[in-house]
Amino acid sequence: METKYGLEDISQATISRMATYLRCLTYLEQQGTSILSSRELASLTGASAEQVRQDLSVFGRFGKRGTGYDVVGLKTEVEAIFGRGVEQWKCCIVGVGSLGTALIESRMVQKWGFKYVAAFDTDPHKIGTRVERIPVYSLDELKTVVRRERVAIGVIAVPASSARTAARILCEAGIRGILNFAPQSIKVSEKIPVLSVDLSQEFLKLSFYIQRAEQRARDEQAQIDTASHSE
Amino acid sequence: METKYGLEDISQATISRMATYLRCLTYLEQQGTSILSSRELASLTGASAEQVRQDLSVFGRFGKRGTGYDVVGLKTEVEAIFGRGVEQWKCCIVGVGSLGTALIESRMVQKWGFKYVAAFDTDPHKIGTRVERIPVYSLDELKTVVRRERVAIGVIAVPASSARTAARILCEAGIRGILNFAPQSIKVSEKIPVLSVDLSQEFLKLSFYIQRAEQRARDEQAQIDTASHSE
DNA sequence: CCATGTGAAAACTTTCACAGCG
DNA sequence: CGCTGTGAAAGTTTTCACATGG
Structure with missing residues (x-):
């Protein structure tokens, strides 16, 4: 049950693939598959079998030689690597436009131990309403709410021009990490991880x-x- | 004006950074900046100055020694690399849920020469309606509409369980590329590029x-x- | 003198090959 | 015997260092 690993020196590419492995493992568990080989996981994710083994070996030894990996066991290990079980990650959304609403409505995220507890906007028509049971507060209340609820992750879903302000307020409120969907690069203290997803860039x-x-x-x-x- | 480049052997990482450079150049153009150095572009995008120069050198020589790069000129070159001007990229969305709607409503994409011309869904309540002037058709009409309108890009915004079917239909209709937002890996012919964005993976x-x-x-x-x- | 453009070195990632173990 | 786990090789990307030219 030891999942000992120095969290340092692990490449972004490895982390991306680990997340993909987790998605596949969940799917396989639902399917009722109990054992799989690195080759099978590789073909499901588009990586090579060696890469799967190399990636997993960074975190520990999870397989049985001659047999393969236990689906449920490996899934539990990978979930632990991503902090599942350690805590329920509380999230808030800044910007209740169509993207912000879509992010709240897509319950995808709940499955992995994330939970929205608050949303923020500057539009007076939206403040005080709820989106899927999540209350929408004024941006002015952000610091108070984030501190009170101990929100871990701030999701930025505002236009590019407001993104940096949103990031600044989130950091001042003591957020632990930021997921930025605005097409704007964001600079905050080195200590707060920021992950940016620019949808137009994908096009x-x-x-x-x-x-x-x-x-x-x-x-x-x-x-x-x-x-x-x-x- | 020569933008000659073999489109092969260019790493994904380079392409991602090029897209980021383009976003910054557009911002700088709006700001009225006319000249910038590789160092400045680097600090805006989070890359190193050498990396900026190395990336650009793959496609050509766009700078003036001792001076830097002309913002508008470089922006035009980078746009050309991404196929701007060559054509208006016609897109369609499969799945008019909250994410599909958000993607249509966020006009971000229009700015870069992309244009939604159709949406598809299986929900009879949605078929026949419009989202931001874009008509919603039945999934059965996909092949006909995509062929007739010569749609280039298919955006998949359906649940994971329907993603592969959506991809198959798009390919049969002769789509040229797929952007997949479903948390499901998609395999199609080698000839059709597929880019997957899994939002829950980002969390x-x-x-x-x-x-x-x-x-x-x-x-x-x-x-x-x-x-x-x-x- | 400045900043680009570019070979070459360093760092990193992936693939290979095989020892080790169930 | 089969598949994992892992050092070492091959391949790729990034950084360095500097020649080149406005």
Whole structure:
């Protein structure tokens, strides 16, 4: 039951893959699968089998040689790595626009031990209402509420122009980490982790990959044409 | 004006940073900044100055030695790299739940040359309505509409259990790329790029970083305590 | 003199190959 | 015998150092 690991020197890529493994393990558990090999987990997640083993070995030895991994056991270990069981992560949302509302409504997050306890906005029409039972407060109340409720994670879902102000207030309130959905890079104290997700950037990246894929297809076609021509 | 580049062998990390540079350049253009150095762009984006120069050098030589980069000129070049100007990217959304609606309502995407032209759902109450002027069709009509409108990008915003079906239908309709917001890995033909964004995974990652940051802080504090004790 | 652009070194990540164990 | 766990090799990315040119 020892899950001893120095939390340092673990690459972002490893953490991303660990999160993906966890999602797959949950799915497999629901399916009733009890044992799986690194190869199977690899093919489900798009990684290589060696990479799966390497990633897991950073945190401990969870498998049985000759057999593989116990799905439930490994899932429990990976959940522990992500802090599940240690605590219920209380979250708040700053910005109750369509994205903020969507984030609250998508209950995805509850499944992993996260829980929204408050939302904040500057719009007087929204203040005092509730979104899925979560009360919407004025931004002025943020510090008080975050401190009182001991909110751990602040989710920024405001326009880019207000993002930095939101981050500053959250930090002053003693937030422990920030998830930023505004298309604006955020700088706070080194001690507060900030993770930014820029949805429009994903569209840009995809359009690049599309162009590249289509360019490759054209190149291949050209090669086939040349080959058949020289026959 | 030459923007010649082999679109191959460019790392995902470089593309992500390029998208971030583009966001900053747009911001700087609005601010009225006309010239900037690699160092300034680096500090705005969190990369290093060398990395900025290395990234840009993959695509061409856009700067003036001793001076820096012309904001508008560089922005135009980077936009071209992402396919801006080449075409208006037509998008469709599969799944008009809160996330799908939020994606349509957040106009962020229009700014970069993307445009929603259709949405699809299986809910009879939604079919025939409009979300921000975008018509909602039945999923059965997807192939016809995507082909007719020559939709380039399909955005999946359905629950995990329906994601693969959605992807399959999109591919059959001749979509050129997929942006997947469902917490489910998607496998399609090698030729169709798929980019997945799993929001709940971001929460998990953040909780890991919070634990690590707090562990570090405790370790540092312990060292200070030890040091002062041995005095 | 300044900041870019770029080979080369350092650091890091992934893959390989196989020892070790159920 | 099969699959994990792991050092070492191969490959990739980042940083360094400096030549180059406005």
